[in-house]
Amino acid sequence: MSIPATESDTATRALEVLRRLTARDDATFHEGQLEAISALVDEHRRALVVQRTGWGKSAVYFIATSLLRAQGAGPTLLVSPLIALMRDQVAAAERAGVRAVAINSANAHEWDDVRARLAADDVDVLLVSPERLTNPRFREEQLPELRQRTGLLVVDEAHCISDWGHDFRPDYRRLADLVDSMPEGVPVLATTATANARVVTDVAEQLGGDVLTLRGSLARTSLRLGCLTLPTSRERLGWLLDHLTDLPGSGIIYTLTVSAAEDTARLLAEAGHAVSAYTGRTDPDERVRLEEALKTNELKALVATSALGMGFDKPDLGFVVHLGAPSSPVAYYQQVGRAGRATESADVLLLPGHEDADIWHYFATASMPSPSKAAAVLGALGTEPLSTTALETRVDIRRTPLELLLKVLDVDGSVRRVQGGWVATGQPWEYDEERYERIAAAREAEQEAMLAYERGGTCRMELLQRQLDDPTAEPCGRCDVCAGPWYPTEARADSVAAATGALDRVGVPVEPRAQWPQGADRLGVDVRGKIPPGERPETGRVVARLTDLGWGGPLRELFAPGVPDGPVSDELLTASARSLRDWPWAERPVGVVVMPSVSRPQLVTSLAEGIARLGRLPLLGRLDLADGAPDQTSGGNSAYRLAGVWGRFAVGPELAASVAETTGPLLLVDDLVDSRWTLTVAARELRLAGADAVLPFALAAVG
Structure with missing residues (x-):
């Protein structure tokens, strides 16, 4: 229940700050906000706030900071997970009259100024990432003094503290130690919008003491949810080509992989849509520019991976579309929560893909020790x-x-x-086997729940709320389950054809290795520094990456565990010929050399023979395997991957004679490119045997 402003000085002063923060003279608190502020300011309690995205959790800690500072307390230490989120938090603090600064990897040039301002007590809020707490210099030189002066500790996106949280980050787990080390009487606030009961219990335990948990309804009444299952990625992209302009305002198109984001953005941009890709590979400065372009509606959409997540705040974001489903309803709720924060209506549509489960499995196991x-x-x-x-x-x-x-x-x-x-x-x-088995089982259950969301047996918002253990869950009356599809269910044939043409593109560059890995000499490989130009391959090509939307599907099937070796299909041979036809090489190859393969000799040999036949090139021969089969186990680091193939390939007498008789580049044919060290070492042997240049070619690349 809200406390009338006249009942306490805290309420009166808090309302003044709220109205300054919102720039509205009629602003009032949402239910629970003033209760949280009072618990921190008047009672110096530890509080956990679990409220929907857009409820105003940041207002709680900025207003509490303002009131505590007026009482003479030290600055607030705010642990925040993402640089982009820090930027928005600093801007919001300024609107509330709160002086906020950040220390992160993107502003190292400002650290000395930040330290000087802290020393002068000219900072109200210091934002740091959880990873910064592990930095030896920060931990040993700055944190002890800061900890003694801290007036309020805030842990934002606190679900990350929990092993069960959908965005588990190990550095968040050390925050329990930070909380324990705070001087007695320092209030602590943890906030999140994406925590079920299990995560809430886990976080509250790590906060310790008598924790006040304030939990509200997680229903997002502004969101109109839907799910459209289309047979292939061609139809999904065709739907976007047809209907992106119909979606309200500007928004986000989420994909599960970097290559899917890049492919989708390219297709939409070429069709005239104002979109850009935003992924973990995007340069930090470019990220800032793209975020601003979406906020000012210069772009219709960013096509993004989860790199654009908790850190992005555009209150009037009009839509969120997912090309491929996240692995849990909790993660999905968090991402769609970007939309409709300050609008009466926003559209949210899921376009699931058949490949989703494979991607889920990879990410589910990647973080397990x-x-x-x-x-x-x-x-x-x-x-x-x-x-x-x-x-x-x-x-x-x-x-x-x-x-x-x-x-x-x-x-x-x-x-x-x-x-x-x-x-x-x-x-x-x-190794806590029981603990990690519980986590793995929980993630499998979440995946099943996501599939249930896709099937649409119950109201979609209600299902999301129940997955978050929200006791107020009930049918929303707006989603496609409650009210029927609000979106077109088909794409025009010409749009599907355009998408098909884009997905059918082949030919991805494979850049050559230019540097030997550090420490290779410790593993018996006596090389270091730059690879001499005369020993390197040229830029190579593959038909596609395994993660690509188009040819990635057939290639994933070909290279799936347990698939027997066999000759290359006519379809893939034709795609290979197209890749070679469009290759912008400086000089056409004059001969074909076959990589020796232990696992797929028929595939590689037939591919090389087919390319030689179609290109009317001589098949010069195969490299020999020396000193046993190469160790090509996927997953090791560069030094070990190099050591596994070093000295394993040799140019035999017949191949050496053929190489000596040729003038021009050689096409080196393999099946799969992963670390690039196999092709690097094999090309080096050919160059040392007299090859003028080596052009690596394979069917697929990992990643």
Whole structure:
């Protein structure tokens, strides 16, 4: 129940700040907002606020900050997950008359000024990422003093604290230690819009003490939900070509992979739609520009991966479309919550794909720590710091999963990040099999719930609310289950044809490796620095990436586990010929060389023979396997991947003679490109044998 402004000084002063924040003289609090502010300001409590997107959680902590600072409290420490979210939070704080600054990886040039302002008590809110708390310099030089001065600790997107949260980030788990280390009497606020009862319980336990939980209805009455199942990606893209302009205002088109975002954005842009791709590969400065372009309606849509998520705030966002479903209703609720925050109506449509489950499986297992890999990391670390780069030469783990594993081990206390790298603490680490099995089971259940959402047996908003354990869940009366489809269900034949043409494009460049990986010499490979130009391949080509919307599907089926070896299909051979026809090489190849394959010899040989026949090129021969089969196990880091293929290929006498007799580039044919080290080493052997140039070609590339 709201507290009348006249009943307390806190209420009166809070209402003044709210009206300054909103620039409206008639603004009033939503139910629960003033209760949360009073709990922090008057009672110095620990509070967990679970409220729908757009309810005004940021208003709670900015108003509480303003009132606490007026009482003489120190600055608020706000842990925020994304740089884009920090930008919006800083802008919102300014509107409330709150001085907010951020420390993150994108503004290192401002850190000295931020520290000076903190020392001068000229900062009301300091925003940091959870990862910043692990930075040795910040943790040792700045955090102790800041912790003693903190007037309020805020953990935004607090579902990330929980292992059960849909966006689990190990660094969030250390926030329980930060909360425990706060001086007595410092109020703590955790906020989220995407937490079911299990996550709420987990977060409340980690906040500790007597936690006040304020939970409201998660229904989003402005959203009109729908789900349209179309047979293929051609029909889904054709639907977008036809109906994107019919969707209200500007919005977001979410995809599950980077390549799908790029392909979709290119297709729509070529058809005249004002769209751009926004992914994890997008340059940080370009992200800022694209976000602003969408906010000012210069763009109809951003075609984005989850890189555009919690950090983006456009109150009048008119629609959200998903090309492919997220793996859980909770994640879906969080993403569609970008729309309709300050509008009476916004359209939300899901266009699920048959390939979704494969993508879900990959991401569901990517963040789970492996006992064997954890043991390898702990065995490699000692008391002398090792950088991540140096550690890569001692353990066969790629950079991204290695960094994630180190964070898990750090949070669990077995390793510690210090100046110069990582050290082992001596504390043993045990794989909590029961815990990770529970997480895996929960994620499988969430995937099943997402499939139930797609089937549409119940009101779509009600299903999302029930997945979030919202006791107020009831039929919305607006979605396509309650009121029937509000969207066109078909695409015109010419639009499907245009999408088909775009998806049928072939030929993706494969850039050559230019640098030998650090630490290769530790693994018996005596190379370092730049790869000499005379030993490198040229830029290569594949028909498509396995993650592509078009040819990615047939290629994923071809390379799926358990599929037997066999000759290349006429369809893929024709696609290969088209890739070669459109290849902008400086000089046409003069001969074809076959890569030796252990797993798919028929496929590679038939592909090379077919290309030679269609291109009227001589088939010069096959590289020999030397010293046993190459170790091409997917997943290792560059140093280990190079060591696995180093010295494994040789140019035999007959092939050497053929190479010596040719003048011009050679086409080196393989089936699948992953790390590029196999082709790099094989091309090097051909170059050393006298080849003028080597043009690598394969059917597919991973990623």
